[in-house]
Amino acid sequence: MALAMRLSRGGRKKRPFYRIVVADKRMPRDGRYIERLGTYNPLLAKDDANRVSLNEERIKYWLGEGAEPSYRVATFLGKAGIAPMPEQRNNPNKAKPSEKTVMRAEEKAEKQKAAAEAAKQAEEDAKAAAEAAAAEPEAEAPAEEAPAEAEAPAEEAPADAEEEKKAE
Numbered sequence: 001m002a003l004a005m006r007l008s009r010g011g012r013k014k015r016p017f018y019r020i021v022v023a024d025k026r027m028p029r030d031g032r033y034i035e036r037l038g039t040y041n042p043l044l045a046k047d048d049a050n051r052v053s054l055n056e057e058r059i060k061y062w063l064g065e066g067a068e069p070s071y072r073v074a075t076f077l078g079k080a081g082i083a084p085m086p087e088q089r090n091n092p093n094k095a096k097p098s099e100k101t102v103m104r105a106e107e108k109a110e111k112q113k114a115a116a117e118a119a120k121q122a123e124e125d126a127k128a129a130a131e132a133a134a135a136e137p138e139a140e141a142p143a144e145e146a147p148a149e150a151e152a153p154a155e156e157a158p159a160d161a162e163e164e165k166k167a168e
Contacts (some may be wrong), residue, residue: 002026003067005059007040008033017041020054022062022075037062040076052076 011017078085
């Protein structure tokens with residue numbers, strides 16, 4: 001008989017709770033099992049002592065009988081020091097982003113680059129405008145003398161206003 005140490009799901013909807021069991025490989029996941037060896041509650045914090053509870057003595061017995069732990073159970077056993085830690089799985093294709101994600105990232109980079117260029121161009125235009133504005137007051141210096149000459153007729157204007165008041 002081929003034996004497996006695996007998780008058997010319990011708990012209600014969206015509230016999982018697992019039993020660590022020894023079962024015949026041919027039995028369904030949540031079906032009949034030979035012995036319950038511990039529990040796993042994924043809803044508890046990772047550093048909580050009650051997240052994984054194991055019966056070490058019985059686990060060692062079943063490992064001696066030839067029971068093969070599933071990857072998840074083997075990880076629990078490795079962390080507890082009961083069995084060697086399994087090799088870490090690595091699926092590089094799964095880690096690659098999809099084509100659509102790559103396209104979105106490229107478009108976003110292009111937009112950022114265009115925005116940076118536009119900001120740089122606006123900054124250069126502002127500098128040019130500031131330089132032009134700095135150059136204009138030098139050209140307007142003679143124009144300042146002209147308003148001084150225009151002030152004299154402005155003084156005559158109030159006199160005209162007084163004459164208009166007398167005429168009324």
